[in-house]
Amino acid sequence: MGIIGHHSILSTGTIYDAFEGTQCSGRLPALCLELLDRQKEAWCAAGAGYESLNYMRERELKCRGFSVRVQHNPGRIKSTLADVGEKSVAERACFLCPANLPKEQKGILYRKDYLILCNPMPVFSSHFTISHLDHRPQELAGAVAPLLTLMSDFGPGSSILYNGPRCGASAPDHLHFQAVPSGRMPIEKEIHAEKRALKRLAGGVSVHRARGVGREVIILDGPGPAAVGDALHALVKGLQRVLLTDQEPMMNLICVREEHTYTVLVFPRAKHRPDAFYLKGNGCLAISPAAVEMGGILVTPLEKDFERLDSAWVEQIFTEVSLKAEIVEQAIDAMR
Numbered sequence: 001m002g003i004i005g006h007h008s009i010l011s012t013g014t015i016y017d018a019f020e021g022t023q024c025s026g027r028l029p030a031l032c033l034e035l036l037d038r039q040k041e042a043w044c045a046a047g048a049g050y051e052s053l054n055y056m057r058e059r060e061l062k063c064r065g066f067s068v069r070v071q072h073n074p075g076r077i078k079s080t081l082a083d084v085g086e087k088s089v090a091e092r093a094c095f096l097c098p099a100n101l102p103k104e105q106k107g108i109l110y111r112k113d114y115l116i117l118c119n120p121m122p123v124f125s126s127h128f129t130i131s132h133l134d135h136r137p138q139e140l141a142g143a144v145a146p147l148l149t150l151m152s153d154f155g156p157g158s159s160i161l162y163n164g165p166r167c168g169a170s171a172p173d174h175l176h177f178q179a180v181p182s183g184r185m186p187i188e189k190e191i192h193a194e195k196r197a198l199k200r201l202a203g204g205v206s207v208h209r210a211r212g213v214g215r216e217v218i219i220l221d222g223p224g225p226a227a228v229g230d231a232l233h234a235l236v237k238g239l240q241r242v243l244l245t246d247q248e249p250m251m252n253l254i255c256v257r258e259e260h261t262y263t264v265l266v267f268p269r270a271k272h273r274p275d276a277f278y279l280k281g282n283g284c285l286a287i288s289p290a291a292v293e294m295g296g297i298l299v300t301p302l303e304k305d306f307e308r309l310d311s312a313w314v315e316q317i318f319t320e321v322s323l324k325a326e327i328v329e330q331a332i333d334a335m336r
Contacts, residue, residue, distance in 0.1 A: 018109040043102065066186065129177075147162060191219055214314070243331075
């Protein structure tokens with residue numbers, strides 16, 4: 001599918017409102033919640049998706065040094081089982097391109113380049129997808145600045161998510177982020193329990209590795225978006241050097257802004273899905289880890305998986321899909 005020009009969206013009737021960054025602080029989250037209320041009423045898919053959260057089941061699992069919440073959310077089945085292979089992606093119409101959106105779906109035009117949409121398959125009480133107006137690949141190169149601007153505009157009440165094209169993005173062919181309520185994923189609290197700076201970079205940015213949380217998490221903390229953005233670029237380069245690749249390293253990001261601190265949690269990945277995902281019959285475990293799952297909310301669309309998942313299985317999944325500790329250490333050392 002070719003590039004979609006910005007002019008096309010202006011004639012589709014999908015614009016609910018626009019945010020250009022000149023509005024007062026806090027306006028964007030309020031505008032998004034307003035959009036969500038309208039979409040629940042006017043768009044059946046959104047209304048049904050958020051209604052289903054009333055029947056969602058959750059339970060907590062205590063693992064060695066950390067905890068997770070297992071969520072039975074049947075509405076996520078399509079996302080969890082999505083075939084993101086190159087052939088399947090190439091053959092289907094891109095569901096994030098403005099021309100392919102349902103006629104009932106509306107969005108907020110964000111800084112002239114992105115469209116904020118209500119996710120009709122939510123994990124949280126408010127769950128937004130921020131997609132580029134142009135059909136361009138999901139890749140962090142060139143998108144770090146918009147990511148950090150989103151952190152600023154959404155403010156402390158939201159976490160901004162990025163899933164790499166090979167480890168969780170349901171549309172690997174179309175650049176997008178997500179915005180969800182902050183503080184809802186267990187990792188957002190657990191990372192504060194024990195942090196040790198491994199590296200201090202220019203601009204006051206500290207690089208940490210979380211300890212005892214069952215998977216590799218690199219924490220970038222800094223006082224401003226520019227310096228944190230530089231650190232993120234440096235980490236990506238460090239991972240590429242160690243992994244001997246020019247491709248974007250497999251990773252998921254959870255980005256949180258406190259009043260005067262920008263924090264990016266980077267989950268370096270070794271693989272997309274655990275081996276159990278590919279088993280046949282009852283042995284199959286329909287869990288496809290992306291940023292939400294790496295953050296500690298394991299979404300299980302199938303009830304059998306919700307019932308049988310235990311701490312040993314969670315620990316195995318995290319170990320299997322995470323990059324090895326020694327590689328992470330080498331990547332941090334290679335940052336420059």
